[in-house]
Amino acid sequence: MDKSGRSLPKKQKISTLRVTEESTLLNFLITKLQDQSRNSIKSLLSHQQILVNKRVIRQFDHPIKPGDEVNILWSKGKQSLNHPKLKVLFEDKDLIVVEKAAGLLSIGTAKERSKTAYSILSEYVKKQHPGNKIFVVHRLDRETSGIMLFAKNQDIQSLMQNNWRFAVNQRKYLGVLEGIPQTGDGSGQGTVSSYLWESKALIVYASPNPEDGLKAVTHYKVLKSSERYSLAEFKLDTGRKNQIRVQMNSIGYPISGDLKYGGHVSPIKRMALHACVLAFTHPVSGEQMLFESETPKEFLRLLELDKKQV
Numbered sequence: 001m002d003k004s005g006r007s008l009p010k011k012q013k014i015s016t017l018r019v020t021e022e023s024t025l026l027n028f029l030i031t032k033l034q035d036q037s038r039n040s041i042k043s044l045l046s047h048q049q050i051l052v053n054k055r056v057i058r059q060f061d062h063p064i065k066p067g068d069e070v071n072i073l074w075s076k077g078k079q080s081l082n083h084p085k086l087k088v089l090f091e092d093k094d095l096i097v098v099e100k101a102a103g104l105l106s107i108g109t110a111k112e113r114s115k116t117a118y119s120i121l122s123e124y125v126k127k128q129h130p131g132n133k134i135f136v137v138h139r140l141d142r143e144t145s146g147i148m149l150f151a152k153n154q155d156i157q158s159l160m161q162n163n164w165r166f167a168v169n170q171r172k173y174l175g176v177l178e179g180i181p182q183t184g185d186g187s188g189q190g191t192v193s194s195y196l197w198e199s200k201a202l203i204v205y206a207s208p209n210p211e212d213g214l215k216a217v218t219h220y221k222v223l224k225s226s227e228r229y230s231l232a233e234f235k236l237d238t239g240r241k242n243q244i245r246v247q248m249n250s251i252g253y254p255i256s257g258d259l260k261y262g263g264h265v266s267p268i269k270r271m272a273l274h275a276c277v278l279a280f281t282h283p284v285s286g287e288q289m290l291f292e293s294e295t296p297k298e299f300l301r302l303l304e305l306d307k308k309q310v
Helices: 025-032 038-046 117-128 154-162 243-250 297-309
Strands: 014-018 050-052 069-073 086-091 095-100 145-151 168-178 189-198 204-207 214-225 229-236 273-281 288-292
Touching (some): 038 086, 038 288, 145 154, 168 243, 189 243
Antiparallel strands (some): 050 069, 168 273, 273 288
């Protein structure tokens, strides 16, 4: 049993590392665990799987010095989320960062309230303690996969939402477009700027007129292409509803599989849009947080299928 009262199972796989110079715990682990991503190491810390001198430590900036012993418990010692459409990337007492699969709602609707990222996470945190709650910080469309952020209390939710433009340092998406954007300089990159407004039928439209809606700016860059499709990266200056989908369709290159905004039925049977990067300033610690998700394999498969058909 460690000093925090936590038992160390005999069959638990444990790695022991010796500290030889002063550092902080996160930097030390990044140096020593080069086969692990930064997100994976943060997850080890947040799930109480790192001990310094037999004491569980969760603080990233915990100072360590020569002679300290660092133990890594490779099995989680607390309740973990096991769901086919939702994966926890990071968790601490204030926030939960997750990766959502396509087809899962972010929050409930009039027709569906139980099968949502919100409801799954609510059930998950209540298993840790009955009084725990989850608060929505931002959303992804149902058919968009990728990284999402939730708060564990209302104060943190308000801090993130009210300071979203300043707290969030970077948001990137990947998507497969129908067609290959033609740019004047041949770079395959450009910017779409327009004003978005939503109809009573909940369809968003793009307009060049400032009086018609809220300004939205999307930067895109083609990474690779086939005969009929192009894999593109998107960076957002604004975060409007359906922004990427509407603006790319407005210039003639809809997201593959996006039947609502100009796309056609896709061979991969989903809308090809994925939130791949979220970087923000932690509202409590002030630490710069960066989370990345790989390109969905089916996006690359869509381009490969297209090449084989040509």
